[in-house]
Amino acid sequence: DIQMTQSPSSLSASVGDRVTITCRASQSISIYLNWYQQKSGKAPKVLIYAVSSLQSGVPSRFSGSGSGTDFTLTISSLQPEDFATYYCQQSYSTPYTFGQGTKLEIK
């Protein structure tokens, strides 16, 4: 199975900050890397798919980059509604594993 490791596991930041979350795969996953946001008690929501493709309706302050095994999710200017848990997921091969999550909290 491909292991997905996110860092950091938690992060405190302020409104307006630029934030970067990283995700490392245990082997190359080509472009098959997706990012989700999950708010407490709610279903996940896809933000980015295929490394850098912004899902329709997602604000442009979210962006993704990377290749091979190392990927990043960047939020250019944090908004109050962005405080949530973020997960990366590989869809290169089954099982389509998720990272352990990064909880983004208000400083």
Add this chain to the structure above:
Amino acid sequence: QVQLVESGGGVVQPGRSLRLSCAASGFSFNSYAMHWVRQAPGKGLEWVAVISYDGSNILYADSVKGRFTISRDNSKNTLNLQMNSLRDEDTAVYYCARDLGRGPPAAVYGMDVWGQGTTVTVSS
């Protein structure tokens, strides 16, 4: 509007069975692969199974292989998950989710529509 609604969750004893359903509306159900993803209390997301748009390709996580069966009825716009021989560790919120495409063997690019989840508790 595009919507997925899960049902069928509940409390069940270890070793027993449960069947989850997911009703799809607002899109061409027979054009998309579908997934089940679960989340144990206080834990992260775990992918469970995927079924291609036409039901011809099905893949499972090792943790449920041989016990769970994913299926779909494109005439009724319904996705199902038959869960047998349930274990304590199957306790979770179960989400159905739409794939961005047709699914295996084609490329899988993640899940763009999710249901609200249904809770399964396995306990004696």
